Amino acid sequence: MTMKTARIHAFGDASVIRYDDVPQPRPHLGEVLVRVAATSFNPTEAALRAGLLQAFLPVDLPYTLGWDVAGTVAETGPGTDGLAVGDQVVGRLDGAGAAAEYVRAPAALLVPAPASVPLTTAAALPVAGLTAWQAVFEHGKVRAGQRVLVNGAGGGVGGFVTQLAKHAGAEVIATAGARSNQAVRRRGADHVIDYTTGPVAAALDGPVDTLFNLVPLLPHDAAALASAVRPHGRIVSITTPIEPPTDTGVSSIHMIARNDVAHLAALVKLVDAGDVTLDISASHPLTDLADIHRLSEAGRIRGKIVIIP
Known part of the structure; x- marks a missing residue:
């Protein structure tokens, strides 16, 4: 089976973002396969795409964009007893990107998604x-x-x-x-x-x-x-x-933020308690991602934008 992804094969301006069909991954030890409901755009990803972060955040090419993920567990690998198929989860990914229909993610980086907001909205939370x-x-x-x-x-x-x-x-x-x-x-x-x-x-x-x-x-x-x-x-x-x-x-x-699932779980609780709201300024299909990068670099983005594969 194949899936759609938004990847870069070289560093450069937004035109280097390509929409590729790639094999759907399978989860390894300690991982789950997440059917992505949405990722969200973070301006730092535009800097990564341009090659400006290679000194302290090197990535191998081709690289799938999308650090935030919200979605549903579609398959579990060995060693993931805490998650089951059908669970709705949210997390920050430090390797594989979520600008895709599916992503293979370490179970340890995921927490239950907020129950009080749509799953696509929850993608705005992690980073x-x-x-x-x-x-x-x-x-x-x-x-x-x-x-x-x-x-x-x-x-x-x-x-x-x-x-x-x-x-x-x-x-x-x-x-x-x-x-x-x-x-x-x-x-x-x-x-x-x-x-x-x-x-x-x-x-x-x-x-x-x-x-x-x-x-x-x-x-x-x-x-x-x-x-x-x-x-x-x-x-x-x-x-x-x-x-x-x-x-x-x-x-x-x-400061540079680190991935911390305890902090993310605390944020989810605040969202479900109504103490933190998620302001989504726009949602776009995956094929608009290059345009979102251009808008960000032109200073024309307010709030959070979610990307739906």
């Missing part, structure tokens, strides 16, 4: 949700009563950071353009600063305890935002490394 969880709770150490600034709240990670910081009891100040303003407020932002109208730091009415930076910054913009963090506060950036102001005791980390 962006794990990044946000670790930013807010591990690195930002957000707690009730703090003021946090989420720079880039209109993106996929930003939506989760906003919700998790609010869930932790913080006052959330978010930056967003006009088209994302209402969505960011629905996610729980107490204040929204339109970054297109002037410097963000100038619009603040006082210092913040923690800055979450989720967008690339020029050096002078990074320095301006860093100056808005109170002494002994924290800066957490998933894009541009940010130098903290000198002699302020501010800590700064440039």
Whole structure:
């Protein structure tokens, strides 16, 4: 049997994405075969496709795209007693990609999918949700009563950071353009600063305890935002490394999220409890994936986009 996939055979612009028919895989020891309901697009995948991540995230070609997976277990391999055919699962894949009709996945990377949302919607959770969880709770150490600034709240990670910081009891100040303003407020932002109208730091009415930076910054913009963090506060950036102001005791980390099924399971519980919502801005068929990469590189994507094979 064959299946459809979206793969790259070389690094380059979005035109290198090809839609191939390949043999349907079979699960090995400790693996299951997942019938993919959806994957979701993450901007980092565009960097991988362009060959910009080979230094620290090397992949062999041809490479199937799609790090997020939500789907149904179609077959189990030996050593997967915790999963059964028909189980609905969600996970982040660190090897084989889910931009395909089926994917062979390590059972240890999968958790039960949220029961309260469609399975296709759940595909938006793993990569962006794990990044946000670790930013807010591990690195930002957000707690009730703090003021946090989420720079880039209109993106996929930003939506989760906003919700998790609010869930932790913080006052959330978010930056967003006009088209994302209402969505960011629905996610729980107490204040929204339109970054297109002037410097963000100038619009603040006082210092913040923690800055979450989720967008690339020029050096002078990074320095301006860093100056808005109170002494002994924290800066957490998933894009541009940010130098903290000198002699302020501010800590700064440039983080890369790791795969952690315990964190993902905790996120699923928050989704089912109604404390975290999944904002899907659009869904597209697999054959639109190259166009999604182009839109992302042009800065024209808001929220999470799911890809349905």
